[in-house]
Amino acid sequence: MDTQQNTALTRALAEVPGPLPTSGVIHIVIPHTDRFTIVGNHLAQHPDLSCTAVGIAVRIQSLPQGTEVSIKALTARCKEGEKRIAAALRELEAHGYLQRSRNRLPGNKVITRTVFCNQPAALTHPRRPAAETHPRAAAWASAPVRMPARVDVPAPGPVAVSAPVAVSAPAPTPVPTAAPPVPEALVAPPVPAPPAPSAPLFVPRVPPPTAPKASRRPLPQPSDLTPELDRAATAFLSDLRSHAPQFILSEDDVRRLVPGVAAWLERAARPDAIRRSLTDDPPHPLKHPAKLLSYRLTELLPPAPPGADDLAALARPRVTVTPFQTCDDCDRAFRSADPGCCRDCRETRTAYAPAAA
Incomplete structure (x- = not known):
């Protein structure tokens, strides 16, 4: 007796027209009159978006223009944490619903501008005319009413009149006449030809959310790859796994990285210093050791050692000292x-x- 029952929902369920399904959800649809947001099924039933991303998208779509939708602001409005909200925003950005860009205002102030599109497919696909969208309805609207191609109309003849005395009239002499023209409304319309192929479905109109990546610099090369440098670089790369077990290289990787190590050795870098520069603080887990070595060999390349003339210029006194x-x-x-x-x-x-x- 102390359990509260939702009698209003029970009464509304009794008023649902038609037979109720035996399983699954039953919808009680009450039209909204104020404070509502239209959400498309392409978002609500998106197969690749998580429920958190769909909920964040609906929350952003329901907010008025100019509302702050940063990760901090959404964390203050929602129960999800910053990591889940950031992951949801990345999902929406990957599927075209959200775009974030950094703009510089007058006075060297940088802001993040967030743009949300409730239907991104409309930006990437050209709009089709109604005839292509609903070909059956357009055909019914443009085609005339189909009538029989020919209607047999009986020729005028004697009409039987119910009277006390039956009077027989002489049959009229048939007069040869030309066949009447068939009206246009009685002619069957021609079968419409299939529609011509439309424009390509994918026409990008929005720039990608991220700028293209700059091309990587090539691996450094020595001025002269002598046999001694080649042997020393090959031995260094082959022995690298004994000092750092996660850096196991294939034979092709060793041959590809030999010029980079030879360039370091040519610049008078010691093997232990090269080893520390290449293997210290690797990422966990290390998936591609050869790519990491190639990146560090290129980006951390030391400068060439100074020549004898440069050292002599450094040793020469610049200020005359009075004795x-x-x-x-x-x-x-x-x-x-x-x-x-x-x-x-x-x-x-x-x-x-x-x-x-």
Whole structure:
């Protein structure tokens, strides 16, 4: 007796027209009059989107124009965490419902502009005329009413009149006449030809969400791949797995990476320094060790060692240093290019010179 029953839902279920299904969901449809959002089945029943992504898309679609829909803002509105909301936004971005771009405003202020499209298929597919969308309805609307091609109309003849006395009239003399023209409405319309092939279904009108990636730089090459450098680089790559077990390379990978290692050795890099630069802090799990080595050999290439002329220029003094001298009068040290007296002793001599004269 203490269990509450939803009597309103029971009454509404009793008013559902038609026989109810024996299994599955039963819909009680009450038309909305205010505060509602139209959501297409292409989104609500999307086979590749998760339920979280569909729910986030419906939430974004129901918000007014200009509402903040960043990950932080959606986390404050929804019960899902930041990771689930970020993953849902990436799903919507991959399927064309969402596009995020960074724009620079006057004053060097950078903002993230978010654009949501409730029907992305309409942007990538051209609109077709109604005749192509509903060919059967267009054919019924354009075709005239089908009538029999020929109607046999009986020729006028004697009419029997019910009267007290039957009067027989002489049969009229048949007059040969031409066949009447058949009206256009009675002519069967020609069978419409199949529609011509339309434009291609996929016409991209929206730029991709991400910019194209820049091409990777080629693997560094030594100025002269001598046999000694080739053997040293091959031995280095083959022995790499003994120091880092996850870096197991195939023979083709070793031959492809030999020029890069030879370029490092040519620049006077020590093998232990090369090994630390290539194998320290790898990602977990490491799926493609050869690709990681190729990337690090290219991006971390040290500069060429300076030549003898460059080192001589570095050793050459740039500032001339004035040597120390000892004063002849007071034996005090002072800097001067020529020996003699210090400044104080010179001033004293200058002051006493006129008096002595």
